[in-house]
Amino acid sequence: MVKNGTVTQLLVDDKPFLVLGGELGNSTASNTAYMQPVWPKLKAMHLNTVIAPVYWELMEPQEGKFDFTLVDDLLRDARKHQMKLVLLWFGAWKNSMSCYAPAWVKTDTKRFPRVESDQGVPEEIMTPFEPRNLEVDKKAFVRLMQHLKEVDSQQHTVVTVQVENEIGMLPTARSYDSRANAAFKQPVPAPLLTYLQREKKNLKPEFAAVWQKQGAKTKGNWEEVFGKSLATDEIFMAWHYATFTNALAVAGKAAYPLPMYVNAALNRPGVPPGKYPSAGPLPHLMDVWQAGAPAIDILAPDFYNPDFKHWCDLYTRGGNPLFIPEHRFEDGVAAKAFFAFGNYNCLSFSPFAIEGSDTLKGAPIAKAYELLQQVTPLIGKYQPTGQVRGFLLQKDSAARTGTLGNYRFTAKHEYTLGWSLGAKKPDWNPGGGLIIAVAPDEFYVVGTGLVLTWEPTTKGKRAGYLSVDEGYFEGGKWMPGRRMNGDQDHQGRHVRIPGEEYGIQ
Ligand code: N0T
Structure with missing residues (x-):
């Protein structure tokens, strides 16, 4: 150790x-x-x-x-x-x-x-x-x-x-x-x-x-x-x-x-x-x-x-x-x-x-x-x-926030989205994930049942996603899959991994 x-x-x-x-x-x-x-x-x-x-x-x-x-x-x-x-x-x-x-x-x-x-x-x-x-x-x-x-x-x-x-x-x-x-x-x-x-x-x-x-x-x-x-x-x-x-x-x-x-x-x-x-x-x-x-x-x-x-x-x-x-x-x-x-x-x-x-x-x-x-x-x-954060999202504590570099993130359970397939379920399986900041403007998020938004720590500014890719690592190398810049990332507003899915974006 x-x-x-x-x-x-x-x-x-x-x-x-x-x-x-x-x-x-x-x-x-x-x-x-x-x-x-x-x-x-x-x-x-x-x-x-x-x-x-x-x-x-x-x-x-x-x-x-x-x-x-x-x-x-x-x-x-x-x-x-x-x-x-x-x-x-x-x-x-x-x-x-x-x-x-x-x-x-x-x-x-x-x-x-x-x-x-x-x-x-x-x-x-x-x-x-x-x-x-x-x-x-x-x-x-x-x-x-x-x-x-x-x-x-x-x-x-x-x-x-x-x-x-x-x-x-x-x-x-x-x-x-x-x-x-x-x-x-x-x-x-x-x-x-x-x-x-x-x-x-x-x-x-x-x-x-x-x-x-x-x-x-x-x-x-x-x-x-x-x-x-x-x-x-x-x-x-x-x-x-x-x-x-x-x-x-x-x-x-x-x-x-x-x-x-x-x-x-x-x-x-x-x-x-x-x-x-x-x-x-x-x-x-x-x-x-x-x-x-x-x-x-x-x-x-x-x-x-x-x-x-x-x-x-x-x-x-x-x-x-x-x-x-x-x-x-x-x-x-x-x-x-x-x-x-x-x-x-x-x-x-x-x-x-x-x-x-x-x-x-x-x-x-x-x-x-x-x-x-x-x-x-x-x-x-x-x-x-200190460039890694984790969050656990339960029905009664559905939002978690934190800061990474110049941005403040909010993670919510995916079921908090009204249109989510699971939103009306009486019991929510917990969502959870972790974020790794690999550069000031570049992040990997891994998990299940999450929606992730960001705002700058500086007042009067806005942060959006330049681009979002899903993918996986093979032998340590990032292998991008789909580009997610439309409905999948709510046209640049959030990153989302549905409640029944597991992924890296
Ligand atoms: C654990 C395991 C095994 C509602 C119990 C937990 C294992 C031992 N003991 O299956 O015996 O070897 O380390 C004890 C805690 C039970 C509390 C139940 C509270």
């Missing part, structure tokens, strides 16, 4: 790479035969990357005996279909639980203890406070990274690794196992205190508020520094999850330095810690995770909540790139992909359970990916200097 101007880019073979991905359902990659019909289907959907789990229990069925067959099969089949992989380490934690820990871990609760609720009841969640839990998870993860180095450091099929999956504490905000209780009485660790002081001015407001309410203390135990509250319990737990995860990332990168990220199951606002999978890399805990897990490159949201823009805004604070490993596979994902890559420093978009789609459901995202692949080099070139 490389900083370039205002953005961080993921370079694959020296070129900016966007994960136009899909994540497999959890069990799909556990059987190579089951995967066979899946590959051509995903290829036909124009994915360039498959996001697939590596299951600890299947990789280390007996302690110290490793089996990389499934990983090797994934690599072979991905290469055969010219696709990249993002691998998910289903290790100690998967959606809070330790369901992918091998049987020899699950059954030995003495050696591998679990977290406990405030009632002293053990949960099926390995406690991060037990060094032996870290040791075995780390050992397996390092073996995986070593193996990837051996079999893939020439070809770079695997481009990124997710460490664990949706880490979270339930049913209380922190664990009450004996080791956790002892740690809770300890002073807040020096690296967190140092981070607080160094980043004082840049702390995310939700987190700063908790700290400042107690007088922004710079020493003391957890309750002294952050107060006696569920928020403190969660911060404490997040710190220990983060440092555990960091230890995996540090050791894994020492074996083979791929970019690594962690993902979060988003919480629903208003629900108290403990009642949602707590202490993961959530917006209000970004500082804790960044301080505790500096070897993790990205904190990533999984989208099953409404308010896409709201959560994207939260996750891109402080230069965190947007990496979406999961989005519920629903209507509107295509428009959101255009928006995400245009509006943010976004490195990945990926509907979840991608293989489960029929052709009809998969068609919009397939179209979007086909076009996004064509403009990836342009995004890579022009995003670092």
Whole structure:
């Protein structure tokens, strides 16, 4: 991952790479035969990357005996279909639980203890406070990274690794196992205190508020520094999850330095810690995770909540790139992909359970990916200097504006045109797109369901379209199709891509 101007880019073979991905359902990659019909289907959907789990229990069925067959099969089949992989380490934690820990871990609760609720009841969640839990998870993860180095450091099929999956504490905000209780009485660790002081001015407001309410203390135990509250319990737990995860990332990168990220199951606002999978890399805990897990490159949201823009805004604070490993596979994902890559420093978009789609459901995202692949080099070139914009157009927020150079643009949903075929539809599939300014007077627009108009930023002047072409990119070269200067661009007044169409103009 490389900083370039205002953005961080993921370079694959020296070129900016966007994960136009899909994540497999959890069990799909556990059987190579089951995967066979899946590959051509995903290829036909124009994915360039498959996001697939590596299951600890299947990789280390007996302690110290490793089996990389499934990983090797994934690599072979991905290469055969010219696709990249993002691998998910289903290790100690998967959606809070330790369901992918091998049987020899699950059954030995003495050696591998679990977290406990405030009632002293053990949960099926390995406690991060037990060094032996870290040791075995780390050992397996390092073996995986070593193996990837051996079999893939020439070809770079695997481009990124997710460490664990949706880490979270339930049913209380922190664990009450004996080791956790002892740690809770300890002073807040020096690296967190140092981070607080160094980043004082840049702390995310939700987190700063908790700290400042107690007088922004710079020493003391957890309750002294952050107060006696569920928020403190969660911060404490997040710190220990983060440092555990960091230890995996540090050791894994020492074996083979791929970019690594962690993902979060988003919480629903208003629900108290403990009642949602707590202490993961959530917006209000970004500082804790960044301080505790500096070897993790990205904190990533999984989208099953409404308010896409709201959560994207939260996750891109402080230069965190947007990496979406999961989005519920629903209507509107295509428009959101255009928006995400245009509006943010976004490195990945990926509907979840991608293989489960029929052709009809998969068609919009397939179209979007086909076009996004064509403009990836342009995004890579022009995003670092702020020459890319994205917009999402929903029925209730149908106009978006922005400025590019000397012009101000307005993007509206195509259905806002009275004569549009879709205008009378009760439900509007979202429209979305992105604009790339390649010269002061020259723009590419990519997307679906949009109408785009411009005005000069100087008062008393008018801007119109000199000419509009539709087309596509082949091998990086623009191949113009129809000239659109009549009805198609409303005689020079707008650029339009109808609601059911996908295109570049
Ligand atoms: C996701 C997926 C998979 C209305 C759920 C989302 C995946 C995991 N968890 O299918 O289990 O492995 O990362 C949890 C959020 C559901 C919230 C539904 C709210």
